[in-house]
Amino acid sequence: MTWSEMQPLLSQACWDTLYMVGWSTLIAVVGGLPLGVLLVLTDRGGLLQNVVANKVLGQVVNIARSMPFIILMVALMSFTRWVTGTTIGREAAIVPLAVGAIPFFARLVETAVREVDGGLVEAVQAMGGNTWTVVRKVLVPESLPSLISSTTTTVVALIGYSAMAGTVGAGGLGDIAIRYGYQRFETQLMWITVAILAVVISLIQFAGDLAARSLHRRGGRSGPAPRLRLLKSKEPAAAEVGKVA
Amino acid sequence: MxxxxxxxxxxxxxxxxxxxxxxxxxxxxxxxxxxxxxxxxxxxxxxxxxxxxxxxxxxxxxxxxxxxxxxxxxxxxxxxxxxxxxxxxxxxxxxxxxxxxxxxxxxxxxxxxxxxxxxxxxxxxxxxxxxxxxxxxxxxxxxxxxxxxxxxxxxxxxxxxxxxxxxxxxxxxxxxxxxxxxxxxxxxxxxxxxxxxxxxxxxxxxxxxxxxxxxxxxxxxxxxxxxxxxxxxxxxxxxxxxxxxxxxxxxxxxxTPGSQLAAALFPVDGAASGEDRTVVDVTFHGEAATQPVISQLARTYNIDISILGAAIDTVGGLQVGRMRIELPGRYEDNVVPIGFLREQGLQIDVVDHTAPETLLVKEGAQ
Incomplete structure (x- = not known):
């Protein structure tokens, strides 16, 4: 195969992958964020403590996460048809990708939100804030750097899953690698695909890290960490940090 | 600031x-x-x-x-x-x-x-x-x-x-x-x-x-x-x-006699300098605190008084606090001067140096 033959194939595949991953990430965040927050709130000692709801949610998430993606895709066929009207193509692949990613992202959200200092929740309660205020003003904004890292991890995982979407005719880079690289012995094309994937994933990881870090640097922590730093450098240094930033 | x-x-x-x-x-x-x-x-x-x-x-x-x-x-x-x-x-x-x-x-x-x-x-x-x-x-x-x-x-x-x-x-x-x-x-x-x-x-x-x-x-x-x-x-x-x-x-x-908080807020320290000495804690509060009682005591009974420690504060324009003083002689010899101090409206506690001080007092004194 010459480059002029490969080029349209590859650009179409890239576009397909990004389309599927983009939409399924969006759905995973929209669905997984509230689910993850609910897992924290309903837990023992949480603001909406409800042990039964917590156990049920936890089990649903665990079952969904234990499913290999290829099986999930087949198992969800009828649901996919109900949602998109078809079981093949890019749109059809988005449904199982999103369903698989929601519990994955929810667990990451849960971990991130648990890290938020309980004192902040208490402070907002003492101001007269309700649970919704706590979620909106404390839990989500304070865990934002972690939530961005979690989104990055989810995008990378979804790119991995999307390679299997080729089996339902959805195209994408993984599909090219299997159909051309494996089945037609187009080794060169396969390696190009691998290289593209490596570059795409590195770029996503880099962008995610950058975003998370810039938020972190801005905010830092108001807990014990800066005090430890202050002990080392005393107050004048802290004032300098303020000036530089 | x-x-x-x-x-x-x-x-x-x-x-x-x-x-x-x-x-x-x-x-x-x-x-x-x-x-x-x-x-x-x-x-x-x-x-x-x-x-x-x-x-x-x-x-x-x-x-x-x-x-x-x-x-x-x-x-x-x-x-x-x-x-x-x-x-x-x-x-x-x-x-x-x-x-x-x-x-x-x-x-x-x-x-x-x-x-x-x-x-x-x-x-x-x-x-x-x-x-x-x-x-x-x-x-x-x-x-x-x-x-x-x-x-x-x-x-x-x-x-x-x-x-x-x-x-x-x-x-x-x-x-x-x-x-x-x-x-x-x-x-x-x-x-x-x-x-x-x-x-x-x-x-x-x-x-x-x-x-x-x-x-x-x-x-x-x-x-x-x-x-x-x-x-x-x-x-x-x-x-x-x-x-x-x-x-x-x-x-x-x-x-309040024996108040732990008062003792910690106004810590006085110091032990008797000899065997035949009496250590007394004088607590000032209210009007009595305005009188120069210690010098009156010294003049009236012609005794030498050592101040071992004192913690005085001004609260609402009045002096309040405690002072630990030492009088020569045993307690029995000092009944009259101590009576005089009590008559001035002061609260007097004779310090029994054998009694252990409470933990809180020590904390406050540091």
Whole structure:
């Protein structure tokens, strides 16, 4: 195969992958964020403590996460048809990708939100804030750097899953690698695909890290960490940090 | 670092006889895995309007539970809490979630925390605006009020900084500004200075004192440091194992024989210099403190008096405190001079040097 033959194939595949991953990430965040927050709130000692709801949610998430993606895709066929009207193509692949990613992202959200200092929740309660205020003003904004890292991890995982979407005719880079690289012995094309994937994933990881870090640097922590730093450098240094930033 | 340097601080306090915080029979029992821990055991507290009231005790004494029960962050197991005439325990409802009325009541009670609890994702100004957002104030009003409050705590120039860029003392000032945003009558301080160095502690306490005087703000603070009570409190209570064992104004405590708090607030030290000596603690409070009793005693009975130690303070324009003096001769020889001191209206405790001093006294003396 010459480059002029490969080029349209590859650009179409890239576009397909990004389309599927983009939409399924969006759905995973929209669905997984509230689910993850609910897992924290309903837990023992949480603001909406409800042990039964917590156990049920936890089990649903665990079952969904234990499913290999290829099986999930087949198992969800009828649901996919109900949602998109078809079981093949890019749109059809988005449904199982999103369903698989929601519990994955929810667990990451849960971990991130648990890290938020309980004192902040208490402070907002003492101001007269309700649970919704706590979620909106404390839990989500304070865990934002972690939530961005979690989104990055989810995008990378979804790119991995999307390679299997080729089996339902959805195209994408993984599909090219299997159909051309494996089945037609187009080794060169396969390696190009691998290289593209490596570059795409590195770029996503880099962008995610950058975003998370810039938020972190801005905010830092108001807990014990800066005090430890202050002990080392005393107050004048802290004032300098303020000036530089 | 003084707030509003142009405004002179009123010399006398703003204390009135109205009780602004009252707890009665406040009990809190924690149950976990079948075990019961009683954190509060029938606490009756009366905080007068406009005073700084300190609750002191060692860790585990129940101070934290007490202050969290005042705004019902913790639900008391039994007993009532009344703040500014409103029975908060009646607003609590059954479930663990706070209803609208309780939340409104909370927004009128300011609270500052040991670890500041500022949102790291918000600037100093946005942190101060947070309670105003909860109160549903407009953006313009919020930013005006936030800047006003930051000015009051002396941090107007840090409005755009993030908490991570501030020192501990500055963070606590932001915490105080935030607590004042809802125009509270009452400020609860949960070990607000325990994470700060001694110098910063002093400046934060001074700020609380100034706010108390200028705004007529009632401050209820809990602490494990006797210095905090000593430097700003009008009244104090000592907690031990979930109970209030002593409470009252500073001069009431001084007037109470054997008061541990008074002994810790006005520590006097020193042992007899010889076998046949009598050591006496003289407590001054009220009018008697204005008389030069020690020199009168020396002249009247022609005895030499050594002062071993003294801790005197001026509270409300009157000198209060304690002095430890040594008289020559055994106790039996000094019955008459001691009688003279008692006649002057002073409280006299003959120190039995064999008796061990309490732990609290030693802590306070350090």
């Amino acid at each position: 003084h707030p509003c340097p142009g405004t002179p601080t009123p010399a006398h306090s703003t204390v009135t006889e109205t009780h602004v915080i009252t707890t009665s029979g406040l009990t809190k029992v924690y149950r976990s895995r079948g075990r019961e821990v009683t954190a509060l055991d029938g606490v009756d507290l009366h905080v007068r309007e406009g005073e700084v009231y300190g609750v002191i005790g060692q860790s585990g004494a129940g101070k934290s539970s007490l202050i969290r029960c005042i705004n019902l962050l913790e639900r008391p197991t039994s007993g009532t809490v009344t703040v500014a005439g409103q029975d908060l325990t009646a607003l609590a409802g059954r479930g663990p979630r706070a209803g609208r009325e309780l939340r409104q009541a909370r927004s009128r009670i300011g609270m500052v925390f040991q670890h500041f609890n500022l949102l790291s994702s918000r600037t100093v100004r946005d942190n101060v605006e947070l309670p105003l957002e909860i109160l549903g104030k407009s953006g313009k009003e919020r930013s005006r009020r936030a800047l006003e409050l930051l000015d009051l705590v002396g941090l107007a120039d840090k409005a755009g900084a993030y908490p991570a860029q501030l020192s501990g003392g500055q963070k606590q000032r932001v915490g105080i500004a935030r607590a004042l945003a809802g125009d509270p009558k009452v400020l609860l301080s949960d070990e607000a200075t325990s994470a700060l160095d001694p110098e910063t502690t002093r400046s934060i306490l001074q700020l609380l004192r100034d706010l108390n005087r200028q705004l007529g703000l009632t401050v209820l603070l809990i602490t494990h440091e006797m210095d905090v009570v000593k430097s700003i409190c009008d009244s104090a209570a000592l907690m031990e194992q979930g109970r209030v064992v002593e409470s009252g104004t500073v001069s009431e405590l001084l007037a």
